[in-house]
Amino acid sequence: MILERLRDFHERIQEELIPSYHKEQGCRWILELDENGRFQDFTETGQTKRSATDFVAPYRRRSGRTPPPYLIVDKPAYVLGLPRNDKEKWKKKAAQRHEEYVDLFEECHAAVDHPALDAYHRFLAEHVEDALAHPNTEDMKKADLIIPRVDGTLLTQIPEVRQFWIERQDTEAAEESTLTTECTVCGETRPVIRTEPVELTLGPNRVNVITGNEKAFLSHGLKQSEISPVCQPCARTYGEALRYLLDHDKHHLRLADVTWVYWTDGGDDFDPMSMLSDPDSREVETLLKAPQGATPPGTVETTDRFYAAALTSNISRLAVRSWVTATVAEIQQNVAGYFEQMRLGRGPDARYHGLYALAGSTVRELDDLPPQTVDILLSHALTGCRLPLSLLHRAIRRARADSENTITHPRAALLKLVLLSNESAPVTPMLNPDHDSPAYHCGRLLAVLEDIQRRAIDPNTTLVDRYYGTASTAPASVFGNLLRTAQSHLGKLRRSDADRGFGVNRQKELGEIMSKLDDFPNTLSAQQQALFGLGYYQQRQARFESDDEPPEEEPAEAAA
DSSP, X not given: OHHHHHHHHHHHHGGXXXXXXXXXXXXXXXXXXXXXXXXXEEEEOOSSTTTSEEEEEEOOOOOSSSOOOOSSOBOHHHHTOOOSSSOHHHHXXXXXXXXXXXXXXXXXXXXXXXXXXHHHHHIIIIIHHHHHTSGGGGGOOTTOOEEEEETTEEGGGOHHHHHHHHXXXXXXXXXXXXXXXXXXXXXXXXXXXXSOSSOEEETTEEEBSSOOOSGGGOOTTOOGGGGSOOBHHHHHHXXXXXXXXXXXXXXXXXXXXXXXXXXESSOSOOOHHHHHHSOOHHHHHHHHHSOTTOOOSSSOOTTSEEEEEEEEEETTEEXXXXXEEEEHHHHHHHHHHHHHHXXXXXXXXXXXXXXXXXXXXTSSSGGGOOHHHHHHHHHHHHHOOOOOHHHHHHHHHHHHHXXXXXXXXXXXXXXXXXXXXXXXXXXOSSOOTTOSOHHHHHHHHHHHHHHHHHHHHOOSSOHHHHHHHHHHHOGGGTHHHHXXXXXXXXXXXXXXXXXXXXXXXXXXXXXXXXXXOSSOOSOOOHHHHHHHHHHHHHHHHHHHHHSSSOOOOOOOOOXX
């Protein structure tokens, strides 16, 4: 399924691709010829091969003591028969390589009718010595590349020449194959590959899509890629499509050791991954306000299909961790639901967090983050699948441990997201005084008690720093003492002219919250602890939004 979709994608983008079996190479010398094939000059494009101008040229892997020639663009020994030095051994080797180079070009010339090829054919037959007599040949290094240009036309840019090279490489691969069977991608009976024709790099590793690198994967005498038979044209097309996705930022997202590649079968304007990785509040609000099924801007239609694959490397083999396919409309709906479930606050005050900010709220340092955490959040955003409760456990455990950074906005957003994705409890973006969970109101109560303590005595260590862990897991064991202490603080506030109004308002809040509680729960489950944290956070935020005093600076969350 994945390889078939990559092959289809290749058909849509082939105009943007470097042709198969071609590569951008630094050509230090341009061999200038006139329309009759007579030598004119050498144009130097750079002082070294590395600084030379890149040209798209025919390419194939070659190695060994007698490496075969490239078509048209090659080293001086091949193009001109220029030896490395005057030793007889190198002269003989250069002559042999030049002869092989000419033979390969003769094949192309016989298959392609073009006046520029006719001119180059005459050069190879009659005028090579004129080029060898030019003084620039003394500056040529053995690894330099020479590209011929006939009256302004680069031979490698002729479409028929490129197609000849592609077909020739496919034919060679078929001749080298030792197995002919049904291709698992196109379904046709063809010679199948043993090694894949397209080099792929994932992170620091070179990888193969199909390979048998352990004896356990091999059976019936099959070797390497024969274990999952694919013909050369299919392997070439899906390999080039995958390389294109990995080379273009708008088609891949790197998350730790996982790389997500994504595309549609329509236009290239639909990119939900960038929004999920680094959301812009205005873009998210536009998405949330858009009518369901609204067509995104650009060339993508809502009926187009969206594809995404999470890739990792296992030694030299590509591993697919996740595969997502849905219509653009379905992805839009799921992503909008993801941000809606995350939302805390309203209007311009609403904030939305990227994947790493949410995942980072479950650990002390991002270096401690399990790689699957971000992957799980991304899969949920794209598909709407349930988030595992293990995320909830890690977030509330981190909240208990972070005495000075208990419930940050990203952590509260993650708690809300997990609860709603599991339909564990109703949670609104704003404070809900009518919530039916005692745990939620216990969290609210702790926020008010902390507020009273801060105003009354401004302690170095607040009651939240000392008691959040106990209050969020066993409220009955701690709230009695906290309420008695709060009464003493309220008495102090009422005796102060400056703080009397503050104390009266907090007393009313205590009364309103206590009216929701018949008794304090002895213990709270993980979901109830999450509600406790949300109640605490939303009560604090409601106070900041309604008070004339500016809100305290919230500690910065770990960033990607």
